[in-house]
Amino acid sequence: MSPPDIELISVKNLHKSFGVTKVLRGLNFTVRSGQIHALLGGNGAGKSTMIRIITGGIRKDDGEITFSSSNAAEPKIAVVHQELALLPDLSVAENIALVHAASGRSIVRPRQQAEIAHAALSLIDPQLAARDLHLKASELSMHEGQIVEIARALSTGAEVLLLDEPTANLTAGETERLFLVLRRLVREKNIGIVFVSHRMKEIRQLCDVCTIIRDGLTAVDAAPLSTLTDSEIVHQMGQPAHRDEQRKRRNITTAEGSIMLKGPTGDVLVRKGQILGLAGAPAGPSQLIALLNGTGRASRWSIAAEGWPSHPLSPRQAIDLGIGYVSGDRHTKGVLAQLPIVDNVLASRRIRERRYWVHGEERNECMELVQRLKLKAGSIWDLPGTLSGGNQQKLLVARWLAMPLKLVVFEEPTRGVDIGTKRDIYGLIRTMAEQGTTVVWWSTENVELLELCDEILAFDTEGHAKGLLPPDRFNEDALADLTGMAA
Numbered sequence: 001m002s003p004p005d006i007e008l009i010s011v012k013n014l015h016k017s018f019g020v021t022k023v024l025r026g027l028n029f030t031v032r033s034g035q036i037h038a039l040l041g042g043n044g045a046g047k048s049t050m051i052r053i054i055t056g057g058i059r060k061d062d063g064e065i066t067f068s069s070s071n072a073a074e075p076k077i078a079v080v081h082q083e084l085a086l087l088p089d090l091s092v093a094e095n096i097a098l099v100h101a102a103s104g105r106s107i108v109r110p111r112q113q114a115e116i117a118h119a120a121l122s123l124i125d126p127q128l129a130a131r132d133l134h135l136k137a138s139e140l141s142m143h144e145g146q147i148v149e150i151a152r153a154l155s156t157g158a159e160v161l162l163l164d165e166p167t168a169n170l171t172a173g174e175t176e177r178l179f180l181v182l183r184r185l186v187r188e189k190n191i192g193i194v195f196v197s198h199r200m201k202e203i204r205q206l207c208d209v210c211t212i213i214r215d216g217l218t219a220v221d222a223a224p225l226s227t228l229t230d231s232e233i234v235h236q237m238g239q240p241a242h243r244d245e246q247r248k249r250r251n252i253t254t255a256e257g258s259i260m261l262k263g264p265t266g267d268v269l270v271r272k273g274q275i276l277g278l279a280g281a282p283a284g285p286s287q288l289i290a291l292l293n294g295t296g297r298a299s300r301w302s303i304a305a306e307g308w309p310s311h312p313l314s315p316r317q318a319i320d321l322g323i324g325y326v327s328g329d330r331h332t333k334g335v336l337a338q339l340p341i342v343d344n345v346l347a348s349r350r351i352r353e354r355r356y357w358v359h360g361e362e363r364n365e366c367m368e369l370v371q372r373l374k375l376k377a378g379s380i381w382d383l384p385g386t387l388s389g390g391n392q393q394k395l396l397v398a399r400w401l402a403m404p405l406k407l408v409v410f411e412e413p414t415r416g417v418d419i420g421t422k423r424d425i426y427g428l429i430r431t432m433a434e435q436g437t438t439v440v441w442w443s444t445e446n447v448e449l450l451e452l453c454d455e456i457l458a459f460d461t462e463g464h465a466k467g468l469l470p471p472d473r474f475n476e477d478a479l480a481d482l483t484g485m486a487a
């Protein structure tokens with residue numbers, strides 16, 4: 001007997017404004033049991049605002065939201081937001097058990113905590129479950145924190161799981177494992193899952209139907225994904241069609257301005273203006289990135305280049321050397337939440353030049369950068385908290401675009417960024433590289449590395465460098481093999 005088809009959440013004619021900005025303008029959305037539902041839309045379309053209203057974080061102005069009869073009084077919805085929401089001073093086990101105590105059960109005892117957390121984490125990462133239950137959340141990497149959050153959401157027994165770009169920072173292997181778990185949950189427990197993502201390949205891999213939001217309205221309502229082509233989806237999101245350009249193969253041979261990165265298992269020569277991709281679990285790339293951004297004095301990597309120290313001793317020294325850095329952790333290491341957009345965009349330059357104030361002409365430059373990245377903001381004097389997640393990410397990228405740099409390091413820089421803007425960012429980065437800035441780009445999205453980079457350095461799950469992939473060996477299978485992520 002097939003499981004019952006239940007309308008778990010029904011949203012009708014939803015309206016929401018912030019000040020004079022109308023964000024939701026009569027939105028409809030339905031989540032059914034037994035389905036994985038992709039919620040799509042460009043940056044700032046209104047996806048998170050709708051989710052925040054459904055989960056009670058903010059109030060709607062108008063419209064109707066109903067939950068299925070089984071959970072109408074207390075809808076059992078678990079959300080994993082783009083930003084991590086773990087309590088830093090609690091252990092992994094306590095963080096996971098917290099939601100069980102909060103849902104009305106008696107205080108969870110330590111042994112019970114450990115059991116709940118172990119069972120939840122084992123679903124995605126058995127190694128983490130065996131190793132890290134007692135670590136404080138603050139001691140976890142972004143990537144591990146993300147796994148703990150997803151495990152916590154999975155463990156609540158929710159009828160609807162809302163996952164907002166959950167695979168950013170997860171490696172291909174973890175993503176694969178997560179997808180298996182999600183499919184099993186849908187099949188066995190007949191729950192509904194809402195998957196917010198800008199990664200088309202993953203959407204197709206995982207989801208059954210999609211709703212597309214465009215400027216606060218429903219452009220496509222729960223259509224089976226098999227009925228829509230990629231270009232129709234992009235069109236419905238209101239984004240320009242993607243021209244399938246042939247990747248320009250660049251063969252940079254000049255030795256001038258090259259940097260030798262000396263690693264524990266071999267050296268990598270990075271030429272001036274080259275885009276070097278880093279692939280694989282963060283254990284390996286993070287050592288190399290720490291070396292370059294001045295936080296890795298003890299890194300097993302070192303630099304050998306004329307005029308460069310073997311290890312930059314601080315972030316300031318790294319900036320003085322002409323090294324820029326966009327952190328993958330935009331919440332705690334990126335966005336300056338208390339300062340307006342204009343200060344956020346100009347922050348790097350002002351740190352380098354040790355200045356407090358924004359010059360008049362810089363305001364115009366900031367406006368120009370905001371326009372180039374199609375950053376959706378009311379005004380450059382607004383706080384970054386008023387921006388959608390993808391637009392906050394663009395802010396961090398904008399910070400380095402106008403700087404004369406020798407080298408720039410990006411960690412998962414297109415996290416939460418919509419398809420159209422990703423292409424814009426790739427274009428801007430290519431231009432930066434063509435003008436002579438060397439780019440080091442770590443991403444868990446292999447398709448992105450293959451599209452953008454000139455060479456890719458792959459690391460295995462233990463963090464060991466496994467080899468440099470030249471353009472003529474660029475393909476997903478080769479990358480999966482080298483990173484130990486072959487499915």
Ligand SMILES: Nc1ncnc2c1ncn2[C@@H]1O[C@H](COP(=O)(O)OP(=O)(O)OP(=O)(O)O)[C@@H](O)[C@H]1O
Binds near residue numbers: 018021023044049
């Ligand atoms: N507190 C706020 N004050 C003012 N404007 C806001 C506030 N919160 C959200 N907005 C605006 O509402 C719009 C929709 O934002 P929302 O976060 O819902 O978009 P989104 O579709 O989730 O985008 P993304 O893909 O970038 O995460 C954005 O233009 C954003 O700037």
